[in-house]
Amino acid sequence: MTNIAIFASGSGSNAENIANYFASHHDINIAVIISNKPDAYVHERAKQLGVPSFTFKKSDFDNGTVILNKMAEYQIDFIVLAGFLLKVPHSIMEAFPNSIINIHPALLPKYGGKGMYGDNVHNAVKNAGETETGITIHYINENYDEGDIIYQAMCEVADLDTPQDIANKVHTLEQMHFPKIIEKILRKNSKNISKY
Ligand code: GAR
Numbered sequence: 167m168t169n170i171a172i173f174a175s176g177s178g179s180n181a182e183n184i185a186n187y188f189a190s191h192h193d194i195n196i197a198v199i200i201s202n203k204p205d206a207y208v209h210e211r212a213k214q215l216g217v218p219s220f221t222f223k224k225s226d227f228d229n230g231t232v233i234l235n236k237m238a239e240y241q242i243d244f245i246v247l248a249g250f251l252l253k254v255p256h257s258i259m260e261a262f263p264n265s266i267i268n269i270h271p272a273l274l275p276k277y278g279g280k281g282m283y284g285d286n287v288h289n290a291v292k293n294a295g296e297t298e299t300g301i302t303i304h305y306i307n308e309n310y311d312e313g314d315i316i317y318q319a320m321c322e323v324a325d326l327d328t329p330q331d332i333a334n335k336v337h338t339l340e341q342m343h344f345p346k347i348i349e350k351i352l353r354k355n356s357k358n359i360s361k362y
Contacts, residue, residue, distance in 0.1 A: 169243050173247050177206070177249070178199070178212070247266065247269070259306065273318055297323055299321060319342075
């Protein structure tokens with residue numbers, strides 16, 4: 167069994183979609199959802215999905231130990247950042263080499279970096295007059311949005327698209343691709359992945 171932890175700070179539509187996708191899998195399990203925000207809607211979704219969810223303070227993320235203990239408690243093999251807005255500290259990255267991925271709502275390296283999340287990204291894409299945008303799924307490293315790219319999918323930005331229209335198109339791509347790419351990575355790495 168490969169156990170996944172999802173880290174999320176917001177609404178959790180990706181977390182929910184991933185959990186639903188893997189619900190029918192016997193060998194891949196969404197074991198826990200972790201957040202830095204007690205009032206994030208992702209907790210409500212977790213409750214409905216029957217997945218345990220927990221909130222930790224920023225200082226706990228920065229220190230790493232409490233989070234790593236939680237990962238050990240749930241025998242986590244792989245971490246998925248799905249709208250998670252804090253930087254992952256070195257200690258967690260070290261404990262999960264090549265096993266932490268993030269989704270970014272644009273075509274990195276464009277529109278990445280600190281402060282580039284959610285609507286900020288779509289507004290920037292609109293203001294720059296881009297004719298296309300998309301999603302990037304990538305490994306994380308020490309710098310925001312700079313880890314190795316695993317997968318990108320594109321969509322058109324039409325002249326009359328508002329930032330909300332762009333967000334909707336990107337959301338559709340996320341729902342369509344993110345769970346499948348997670349599965350592909352896990353199946354490819356399956357010989358190395360189980361630490362427990
Ligand atoms: C998603 O669009 C994700 O790509 C983005 O936050 C949203 C979370 O939505 N992530 C970032 O901007 C990271 N820089 P969700 O909470 O409904 O899954």
